[in-house]
Amino acid sequence: MLNIAVMVSGGGTNLQAIIDASEAGKLPGVTIDCVISNKSDAYALKRAEEHGIDAVCIRPKDYDSKDAYGAYLAKFLSERGVDLVVLAGFLVVLPANFIEAFEGRIINIHPSLIPSFCGDGFYGLKVHEAALARGVKVTGATVHYVDAGTDTGPIIFQKAVYIEDGDTPETLQKRVMEQAEWVILPKAIKEIADRHNS
Numbered sequence: 001m002l003n004i005a006v007m008v009s010g011g012g013t014n015l016q017a018i019i020d021a022s023e024a025g026k027l028p029g030v031t032i033d034c035v036i037s038n039k040s041d042a043y044a045l046k047r048a049e050e051h052g053i054d055a056v057c058i059r060p061k062d063y064d065s066k067d068a069y070g071a072y073l074a075k076f077l078s079e080r081g082v083d084l085v086v087l088a089g090f091l092v093v094l095p096a097n098f099i100e101a102f103e104g105r106i107i108n109i110h111p112s113l114i115p116s117f118c119g120d121g122f123y124g125l126k127v128h129e130a131a132l133a134r135g136v137k138v139t140g141a142t143v144h145y146v147d148a149g150t151d152t153g154p155i156i157f158q159k160a161v162y163i164e165d166g167d168t169p170e171t172l173q174k175r176v177m178e179q180a181e182w183v184i185l186p187k188a189i190k191e192i193a194d195r196h197n198s
Ligand code: GRF
Pocket: 008, 009, 010, 011, 012, 013, 014, 015, 044, 088, 089, 090, 109, 110, 111, 124, 177, 181
């Protein structure tokens, strides 16, 4: 069984895609142990609660340092036997001690075809604004392993989405979520679970 924790900061539509896939039987061998947010008002926490999943708010400002925050997160997840950490719109930069504690066991969803439009400052709508400003004809989403850099870890899956005439950052974000993010994130979790459980 692959025990996962999903870390969120916002609306949680990627979390919802994981929950929906699980409840539809598409993620056999996966348990969603908990959902963690750095924001107590993240709607993603409500989504978790509505599906009977432990929803926990763990805020960086409650800790004396980033390292203390990272150490607590690592301890919390290790004690729950979490095998895989899934960053689904988690906007806090995780400290090196956490990355090391879960080396090779953290994945992230990014709303572009890495290495385009990624790295520091590229998150949320900003990614789509940059893609439209550059005039690319194709964008998409990437699931990758998290390493010490920002959006620099090994790529697991990518899915392309075509820019359409009249796209705004908002319409593009919605299509990338629907057509790419919500497809490849559950797919990556299933692939990792199949390998873990084999
Ligand atoms: C998504 O666009 C994801 O690619 C990015 O942050 C956003 C999170 O959206 N990392 P949601 O909270 O999953 O709806």
